[in-house]
Amino acid sequence: MGEFFGQYEILDVLGRGGMGVVYRAKDHRLDRTIALKELLLDSTLSDTEKQDTTERFRREAVASARLTHNNIVTVFDYCPFGERHFMAMELLDGKSLGECIDSKTHFSFQQVVDIGVQICAGLDYAHLNGIVHRDIKPDNIMILANGSVKIMDFGVARVRSDLPSMTQTGTTLGTIAYISPEQLCDSRLVDGRSDLFSLGGLLYELLTFKTPFDGGSLGGTILKIMNEPPIPLRQHNPAIPPRLEQVIIRALKKNPEERYARAAEMAQALAASLKETQPVLVAPPQMGNGGAYPAPSYQAPMRQTPPPPERSGMSGMAADAKRLPQQIREIQFLQTFGKAGFGQGEFQQPRGLYIDTNRNILVADTENGRIQVFNPQGRFLKQIRPVPSQESFRFPRALSANNLDILYIVDDLDFRIYKYDSHGRQLAIWKRTRTGDDNPAIPGRIAIGTNGNIFLTEPNNHRVLVHDANEKSIQVIGKPGELQSPMGLALDPKGFLYVLDYGLASVVIFDKRGMKVANFGKRGNGPGEFAVPRDLAIDRFGFIFVADTLNHRIQVFDPRNQWLMNLGQRGQGEGTFSGPEGIAIGNDDTLYVTDRGNGRVQAFKVIRQ
Known part of the structure; x- marks a missing residue:
């Protein structure tokens, strides 16, 4: 490669995605090897869409650079060069949880809890600093060779304080399989508890290799997120400890007030969930589609006249x-x-x-x-x-x-x-x-x-x-x-x-x-x-x-x-x-x-x- 952008020399490609490419690069000013992420703009985007995407990429850099925590990837610099946009960040030796799930990597219950506790630690720090991630999913969590966990990609984060909102009314950001009901309704109404819902979905998938609200299609998944509870984890795998299941199910509650108030509280519950439980390997059995139970719908049909209220004793x-x-x-x-x-x-x-x-x-x-x-x-x-x-x-x-x-x-x-x-x-x-x-x-x-x-x-x-x-x-x-x-x-x-x-x-x-x-x-x-x-x-x-x-x-x-x-x-x-x-x-x-x-x-x- 050998291409230079300012102080950064591109060495090789680490990975590609729909919106960008990540390079291994050399920072010649500080003499260190880093990861250099470049934003790729689709040629079919309008000028307005390109500006919006570029600004969101810049916001990711700004949001991430404000956070210094062991469980959040460190961002060093945002560096536009002409019409190309780069973000310099720490180079991580590991793979994403998305890759682990794709390869059917089995984690022990203790490892799943440890992953969850570390993600909670990073989220709690971000939330206390006024940042809601809004896109917690397996692909955005890196697990390193030493077992430590890093949260990545704050590209759709909502940031308090002096950063203007990029989200218009009705716009939904985030990945559908893990998105909270309130984020589906209006991304601007979310707080840190929306990230905890997404984390619950991530942990559910780590334990079962299934997402909690798979509806078979985009519309079907949205309907399940809004209207149906997830299938209990122990129906997929009876070996899952009941207290661990309870923690995850609480994180997946439709109403934010029924979830954990803070990530730190969820971390404590996760850490306590395996007490008196021996860690064993997860081996999800093959299950059918049964086990779901009905819940009242948020989308009830319109009525011309409301039902009379219950007034017993009145x-x-x-x-x-x-x-x-x-x-x-x-x-x-x-x-x-x-x-x-x-x-x-x-x-x-x-x-x-x-x-x-x-x-x-x-x-x-x-x-x-x-x-x-x-x-x-x-x-x-x-x-x-x-x-x-x-x-x-x-x-x-x-x-x-x-x-x-x-x-x-x-x-x-x-x-x-x-x-x-x-x-x-x-x-x-x-x-x-x-x-x-x-x-x-x-x-x-x-x-x-x-x-x-x-x-x-x-x-x-x-x-x-x-x-x-x-x-x-x-x-x-x-x-x-x-x-x-x-x-x-x-x-x-x-x-x-x-x-x-x-x-x-x-x-x-x-x-x-x-x-x-x-x-x-x-x-x-x-x-x-x-x-x-x-x-x-x-x-x-x-x-x-x-x-x-x-x-x-x-x-x-x-x-x-x-x-x-x-x-x-x-x-x-x-x-x-x-x-x-x-x-x-x-x-x-x-x-x-x-x-x-x-x-x-x-x-x-x-x-x-």
């Missing part, structure tokens, strides 16, 4: 609701404030929001690591963020305040709750401890009653915790089977607790004693049906507003839990949504929604008869 409540006060006639779009970005009044994946006693709107600007405050007209007022040296929130998820205007902020990184005063000064950290296998450190949403009681959903523990104003635990709501993955919650004017359970795709209602009295809704896309709903709000008359996130709309129900109307559809224009998540309504009948995928907040006016 006779008194229903009787009180017969006289519907201030029936809603329509909901009008008012304004949008904010846009995707990093500056003042701009958002990156906004999630929860709260209306304070002054009618100001506080928005959890999650990936910008701050709370932004706006007046009722949508004008930016201030931001709340910790000082760099302060132990405080980093990725705020949800927030609420008590009668003393003390703000409670739930963090999406360490799952603690941070307390701030109305001036934006941190007061305390509410550190909730783990007890045995019971992990209370994964809160979902928070609500505070007029008496000061604090209600906190715990999706992974299938319950709602109630604390008094002094943060002393006083009640647990949710008997076995009543809740699956509770997330949003709100109190109605009578003190009944409404819990939005995205796992059940329904709203579950509890009375003041914590007894379940009703539920309504089911999985689907018709009126009164939900697809991964995340939050809800109740107005002063008892009308319920549900953020039906993956159906990209708001659904409205009357105080009798009867469906009234839908608001919005998927889109980027006024009154349309891309993954609406947080929702709140003020006493002036202004409804606010965080339009997470579009990076903005939208305001609507509820018009009553």
Whole structure:
């Protein structure tokens, strides 16, 4: 070869793929042998597609160069030469897991666990540095001769901070066999738990030589990812340890909140999965296509009228609701404030929001690591963020305040709750401890009653915790089977607790004693049906507003839990949504929604008869 590009001399070809070629090269400036990856642009691509592909290649270099970790390939340089684009990185002596699977390489259970733990270590480091890989698959994992593992190819990574998004609404990046349901819906809505889903698929294949959602075609595979659970691994190979199977199946849950919260948590579970189990070689038997069991579909057919909600035990409540006060006639779009970005009044994946006693709107600007405050007209007022040296929130998820205007902020990184005063000064950290296998450190949403009681959903523990104003635990709501993955919650004017359970795709209602009295809704896309709903709000008359996130709309129900109307559809224009998540309504009948995928907040006016 002998061709030079700056300081790099190409020695020979290491491998080729559809999008590039990797050379062994000599770095003459630093006198070392490296791998030099060149981007290959298909001549049939348009100029716009070529620019997009080139920028994505540059982003891979930038994203990877920010990461220095033993389990992530080291990138040294991005070096364009004329119309050719190269990336210089460390030279690895090994082969990809994709090659191992193709050659039917059998790993012991201990080796599979070790591979998974190392991948988790690299992913946890990337996630803590604001980078989601979005394309974890066997071909992107290199196993070296000494057994160490390296994550490669951050070409479709989503990067927090100052790098603009390359993903437009509706664009799906990643490899279909390992892609998460939320990434199929909208690549911009993913976080690190999407990588854990992909890792679950990778480990599943290492153990069985089968992908977990093989539908025989692109469309069939997508339908299985969205609608069906994987065949249990032990149906392919009964020798697989049950605890290892449980770890992988949890990583493959449809709903992100049911997976491990962090890669580090999954690594701990993997490491513990082989206790009292002797490592043996994997020898997957030949199995038929049986063993799959049905799951409710996200793509239910449209219904002209929703089914009547279940209201057993609700006779008194229903009787009180017969006289519907201030029936809603329509909901009008008012304004949008904010846009995707990093500056003042701009958002990156906004999630929860709260209306304070002054009618100001506080928005959890999650990936910008701050709370932004706006007046009722949508004008930016201030931001709340910790000082760099302060132990405080980093990725705020949800927030609420008590009668003393003390703000409670739930963090999406360490799952603690941070307390701030109305001036934006941190007061305390509410550190909730783990007890045995019971992990209370994964809160979902928070609500505070007029008496000061604090209600906190715990999706992974299938319950709602109630604390008094002094943060002393006083009640647990949710008997076995009543809740699956509770997330949003709100109190109605009578003190009944409404819990939005995205796992059940329904709203579950509890009375003041914590007894379940009703539920309504089911999985689907018709009126009164939900697809991964995340939050809800109740107005002063008892009308319920549900953020039906993956159906990209708001659904409205009357105080009798009867469906009234839908608001919005998927889109980027006024009154349309891309993954609406947080929702709140003020006493002036202004409804606010965080339009997470579009990076903005939208305001609507509820018009009553």
